[in-house]
Amino acid sequence: MVFGKRHILSMRDFSREEIDLILDRALELEPYAKGKRSDRLKGKILANLFFEPSTRTRISFETAMKRLGGEVLNLDSTESSSIAKGETLADTIRVISAYADIIVLRHPKEGSARLASEFSSVPLINGGDGAGHHPTQTLLDLYTIKRESRLDGISIALVGDLKYGRTVHSLSIALSFYGASIKLVSPPGLGMSETMKSDLMDLGAEISEHDSIQDVIGDIDVLYVTRIQKERFPTLSEYNKVAGSYRIDKKLLESAKDDLIIMHPLPRVGEIDPEVDGTKHACYFKQAFYGVPVRMALLTLLLEGDGDE
Amino acid sequence: MSEKTTGDEQELRVRKIENGTVIDQITAGQALNVLKILGITGSTDAVISLVMNVPSKKMGLKDIVKIEDRELDPGEVDRIALIAPRAKINIIRAYDVVEKHSVYLPRVIQGILRCANPNCISNTNEPVRSKFVVEGSEDKPIFRCFYCEERFENAIEHLI
Numbered sequence: 001m002v003f004g005k006r007h008i009l010s011m012r013d014f015s016r017e018e019i020d021l022i023l024d025r026a027l028e029l030e031p032y033a034k035g036k037r038s039d040r041l042k043g044k045i046l047a048n049l050f051f052e053p054s055t056r057t058r059i060s061f062e063t064a065m066k067r068l069g070g071e072v073l074n075l076d077s078t079e080s081s082s083i084a085k086g087e088t089l090a091d092t093i094r095v096i097s098a099y100a101d102i103i104v105l106r107h108p109k110e111g112s113a114r115l116a117s118e119f120s121s122v123p124l125i126n127g128g129d130g131a132g133h134h135p136t137q138t139l140l141d142l143y144t145i146k147r148e149s150r151l152d153g154i155s156i157a158l159v160g161d162l163k164y165g166r167t168v169h170s171l172s173i174a175l176s177f178y179g180a181s182i183k184l185v186s187p188p189g190l191g192m193s194e195t196m197k198s199d200l201m202d203l204g205a206e207i208s209e210h211d212s213i214q215d216v217i218g219d220i221d222v223l224y225v226t227r228i229q230k231e232r233f234p235t236l237s238e239y240n241k242v243a244g245s246y247r248i249d250k251k252l253l254e255s256a257k258d259d260l261i262i263m264h265p266l267p268r269v270g271e272i273d274p275e276v277d278g279t280k281h282a283c284y285f286k287q288a289f290y291g292v293p294v295r296m297a298l299l300t301l302l303l304e305g306d307g308d309e
Numbered sequence: 310m311s312e313k314t315t316g317d318e319q320e321l322r323v324r325k326i327e328n329g330t331v332i333d334q335i336t337a338g339q340a341l342n343v344l345k346i347l348g349i350t351g352s353t354d355a356v357i358s359l360v361m362n363v364p365s366k367k368m369g370l371k372d373i374v375k376i377e378d379r380e381l382d383p384g385e386v387d388r389i390a391l392i393a394p395r396a397k398i399n400i401i402r403a404y405d406v407v408e409k410h411s412v413y414l415p416r417v418i419q420g421i422l423r424c425a426n427p428n429c430i431s432n433t434n435e436p437v438r439s440k441f442v443v444e445g446s447e448d449k450p451i452f453r454c455f456y457c458e459e460r461f462e463n464a465i466e467h468l469i
């Protein structure tokens with residue numbers, strides 16, 4: 001298996017073997033993510049090309065690259081005059097790929113990463129394309145589950161906005177490789193779309209739908225919480241009512257399995273009570289950290305190949 | 310001519326062509342879309358006859374398109390399977406049908422369709438043609454956008 005010069009666009013492009021290869025590499029690199037010195041990517045340049053604000057994704061790529069001895073160019077739409085002047089994405093990518101060895105792209109339109117990859121002469125990583133994909137988030141989620149629980153045959157509840165949340169789509173696609181039982185828990189009107197559900201069932205996933213966390217809390221190994229956005233509700237009071245009934249607190253966790261882990265892509269805005277942070281179940285800050293070794297794994301695989309060439 | 314004419318007799322109202330292509334058994338009402346998909350516009354200088362909504366034994370009603378002096382390559386015509394899956398391509402030489410082909414929906418369709426997702430990058434001014442991967446069964450194809458991966462079924466509603 002050779003990773004060199006490929007692009008990372010959508011979880012749909014990965015086989016289970018390839019995911020396992022990335023997660024194994026991430027485990028090897030964890031000491032470097034924690035600060036051990038390395039010059040492995042010395043002389044390589046990563047371009048962070050962000051057309052939409054992001055902190056975690058951009059910074060964790062930057063940290064991953066710098067801790068391996070590489071350099072980072074940060075470009076966003078306010079800094080780059082040509083982007084502001086309405087240059088096509090295709091042209092921007094043609095130019096940037098001549099300056100950098102690898103590109104991370106965040107863009108508001110769905111499919112932008114795949115389009116950009118057609119014009120890039122270097123590997124391109126999708127750092128989130130509109131409501132589309134965010135494969136590195138999914139890979140770090142899988143890594144977190146592997147490190148803090150186990151990947152095979154888990155029962156996982158995906159809670160929150162399953163209609164617009166891109167995180168849960170990519171994650172569900174990947175989990176279907178590992179025989180997960182996926183419980184969808186969402187407020188009325190924010191359920192996963194029929195096309196997405198049938199897509200997942202075509203991939204062999206086992207799916208069920210629930211309207212309250214209480215219904216599933218005793219049966220699950222992983223509780224994956226996402227944000228419910230205010231903008232999706234007609235009034236603030238309706239939002240408050242719904243958000244309140246999806247809030248994770250210690251009381252709810254009384255009926256949880258002992259080894260349940262709680263994950264959240266962050267930032268959270270009230271979905272998880274801070275009193276949960278100190279419990280053995282809380283994994284969301286570790287999850288944010290795991291973004292670094294996982295992104296290191298991708299950077300080394302894409303920039304060096306996997307040694308099988 | 311009698312009041313009750315058969316499909317074939319009606320077709321004969323259009324003069325026989327000496328050489329060219331006859332696309333027969335087009336889903337009724339789709340003849341104009343067939344021309345559009347083939348890229349044949351008002352600026353063509355080919356002689357084209359179009360018959361719409363004639364009775365057909367096999368299909369109830371059908372459309373027919375006849376293009377003179379141009380033999381369409383079956384590969385280039387396959388795309389019309391999107392809207393006229395039962396169409397037959399007849400190559401005419403010296404007034405006779407010398408070849409007859411069915412149309413087969415290609416696995417990948419470029420251009421022709423517009424992605425149903427308004428926020429898809431293929432619906433912007435980027436220098437690419439739309440592209441769809443055909444999934445599902447022959448009689449109920451599903452089109453997945455190569456870029457945003459959204460799926461839709463009704464091709465006729467998404468013709469560019």
Ligand SMILES: Nc1ncnc2c1ncn2[C@@H]1O[C@H](COP(=O)(O)OP(=O)(O)O)[C@@H](O)[C@H]1O
Nearest residue numbers: 320324325326327331333375399401404405406
């Ligand atoms: N020389 C011609 N000029 C115009 N149309 C023709 C000519 N020969 C055949 N056709 C038309 O092409 C189609 C296919 O012809 P044919 O193979 O004879 O019939 P069928 O497919 O009904 O068995 C029919 O619609 C017929 O009317």
Ligand SMILES: [Mg+2]
Nearest residue numbers: 316317320333
């Ligand atoms: Mg006939």
Ligand SMILES: [Zn+2]
Nearest residue numbers: 424429454457
């Ligand atoms: Zn699309």
